[in-house]
Structures are given as structure tokens and as C-alpha cells.
Amino acid sequence: MADMPLVHAVNVTKSFGDNQVLKGIDMDVSKGEVVCFLGPSGSGKTTFLRCINQLETIDGGRIWVDGELMGYQDKGGQLYRLHDKEVARQRREIGMVFQRFNLFPHKTVLENIIEAPIQVKKENKAEATARANELLDRVGLSDKPAAYPAQLSGGQQQRVAIARALAMRPKLMLFDEPTSALDPELVGEVLTVMRELADEGMTMIVVTHEMAFARDVADRVVFMDGGVVVEQGDPRQVISNPQHERTKTFLRRMQTEHEQIVAAVADPLHGPRDS
Ligand SMILES: Nc1ncnc2c1ncn2[C@@H]1O[C@H](COP(=O)(O)OP(=O)(O)OP(=O)(O)O)[C@@H](O)[C@H]1O
Numbered sequence: 001m002a003d004m005p006l007v008h009a010v011n012v013t014k015s016f017g018d019n020q021v022l023k024g025i026d027m028d029v030s031k032g033e034v035v036c037f038l039g040p041s042g043s044g045k046t047t048f049l050r051c052i053n054q055l056e057t058i059d060g061g062r063i064w065v066d067g068e069l070m071g072y073q074d075k076g077g078q079l080y081r082l083h084d085k086e087v088a089r090q091r092r093e094i095g096m097v098f099q100r101f102n103l104f105p106h107k108t109v110l111e112n113i114i115e116a117p118i119q120v121k122k123e124n125k126a127e128a129t130a131r132a133n134e135l136l137d138r139v140g141l142s143d144k145p146a147a148y149p150a151q152l153s154g155g156q157q158q159r160v161a162i163a164r165a166l167a168m169r170p171k172l173m174l175f176d177e178p179t180s181a182l183d184p185e186l187v188g189e190v191l192t193v194m195r196e197l198a199d200e201g202m203t204m205i206v207v208t209h210e211m212a213f214a215r216d217v218a219d220r221v222v223f224m225d226g227g228v229v230v231e232q233g234d235p236r237q238v239i240s241n242p243q244h245e246r247t248k249t250f251l252r253r254m255q256t257e258h259e260q261i262v263a264a265v266a267d268p269l270h271g272p273r274d275s
């Protein structure tokens with residue numbers, strides 16, 4: 001167990017009704033590693049992240065995080081579902097940031113960040129507040145503790161969401177397309193925070209369409225399609241020299257979309273529809 005990677009997933013399967021969404025995923029992520037997941041819509045990327053932190057139960061296979069079997073107890077090869085309280089405890093170790101910043105709208109930035117440490121981890125308020133201010137500083141929002149989410153830009157809200165996840169001192173951070181709901185000019189500030197987090201040694205799994213981020217920050221890129229891992233490896237190698245036809249097709253399509261966005265930002269009157 002001691003030399004198990006931080007995330008160790010073995011033959012994970014998951015269906016919704018007749019639709020098998022994960023068809024036997026094997027995935028290891030080492031401590032401190034940054035892994036970017038790419039793949040077309042519906043390929044199972046979100047589902048896999050949700051299985052890691054037990055927002056979904058799995059049908060087959062096993063997932064360990066930091067040596068702990070997620071969601072189940074193994075008694076002589078037979079799996080028994082853990083009590084909700086135990087699952088909740090496991091999930092506290094994992095931070096998740098979604099596409100849409102799901103902050104509490106009626107709480108200030110500071111209240112959003114200290115809520116879980118106080119309610120769930122029973123930290124005292126002064127301690128949690130000090131830590132929240134530190135985290136706000138880290139994500140470049142030290143002037144915003146009293147603001148309400150609606151008063152912030154999407155990029156600022158997403159940075160608060162990251163600070164809020166970090167306030168629980170997670171072992172692992174999962175990001176599900178954290179920049180894809182943002183206006184293009186706000187993407188960079190969120191990616192910068194994520195890059196710093198990676199540099200500090202956080203273990204991260206990031207579903208993203210940001211190729212430059214994947215190429216420059218990830219230690220490994222994983223390409224998923226149809227519920228399987230089609231290929232994975234060094235980011236430059238997978239992105240610049242993919243081996244599989246499905247990866248090539250996907251990357252070509254991403255490239256075209258990217259060029260259209262760049263053109264639309266540069267020339268707002270003649271966006272993608274006109275080109
Ligand atoms: N709760 C659910 N109930 C039924 N089907 C679901 C559910 N969640 C996901 N699916 C289906 O599982 C498949 C994979 O979905 P998933 O969200 O994991 O894909 P994805 O790779 O994250 O796609 P995207 O890039 O669009 O976010 C899809 O066919 C989707 O419709």
C-alpha cells in the first residue's frame with residue numbers, strides 16, 4: 001500500500017441504464033503529478049472525476065486515493081458500501097472545481113471559504129478566517145473578502161471556488177473544465193492560479209480544452225474517447241504527435257475551434273459564424 005500512487009484506479013466501469021460510460025478505466029496518478037484529460041463530449045471525463053470523489057458509485061473496479069479504497073470496504077474480496085458518513089470523510093480530502101462556480105450567492109467571499117472548514121472540520125473561526133485571507137491573497141483576491149459572488153467577474157468567482165476548495169487542505173484537486181464557462185479574456189487569470197498550484201506540488205487532475213495549459217503545465221495528457229483511455233503520455237508527444245486516429249481527429253477539431261475563437265476575439269464583428 002505504501003508505494004501505491006496517490007490515485008490508483010483499476011478497471012473502473014460505470015453505466016447509466018444501458019449506456020456504458022466507463023468501460024474499464026485504469027489510471028494511476030502520482031503525488032504531485034498534474035494530469036490533463038482531453039476528449040470529445042460524452043467520452044466520460046466528468047463521470048470519471050465524479051467516480052473518483054464518489055459523487056457517483058462505480059459498477060466495477062476499484063479506486064484508491066492515498067491508499068484508501070473509495071466508497072467501499074473490502075472484506076475478503078467482497079465489497080461493502082461504506083456508510084455515508086465515511087464516504088463524506090473520504091470526499092473531504094478531495095477538492096473539486098466545476099465548470100460553473102457554484103458559490104453560495106447569499107454569502108460573502110470570505111463566508112463561502114470558511115463555511116466548510118468551520119462546519120465540517122470544526123476549525124475555529126479566527127483560524128479559518130486567517131487561512132481564508134491567505135488563500136485569497138494566493139488567488140489574487142485579497143481585496144474581495146466582503147464581496148458577494150454576484151459582484152465578481154466569472155474569473156474572480158472561479159478563483160474564489162479554487163480558494164474554497166483549498167481551504168479544506170485537499171490531497172487531490174479535481175478540475176472539470178474550470179475555464180470553459182468564462183469569457184476568453186478571463187481564462188488566463190484562472191489558469192495562472194492553477195499553474196501556481198501545480199508548481200507548489202498539488203496533485204491535480206484537470207479536464208480541459210486548454211491545449212496550451214495541457215502542453216505547458218501537465219506532466220501527462222490522457223485522451224479519452226467512448227469510455228476508454230485511447231492514449232496517454234508526455235503532453236508534447238500526445239498533442240503534437242498523437243498516435244491514434246481518434247486523437248488526431250479530436251485535436252484537429254480543437255485547433256479549428258481555437259483559431260475561430262482567436263479570430264472572434266481579434267475581430268468581434270466577424271466572429272466564427274462569418275468565417
Ligand atoms: N447522471 C447521468 N444520467 C444518465 N446519463 C449520464 C449521466 N451523467 C452522464 N451521463 C452520460 O454519460 C456519458 C458521459 O458523460 P460525461 O459527462 O462523463 O462526458 P464528458 O466527457 O464529461 O463530456 P463533456 O465534454 O460534454 O463534458 C454521456 O453519454 C452522458 O449523457
Ligand SMILES: [Mg+2]
Pocket residue numbers: 045046047176
Ligand atoms: Mg464533462
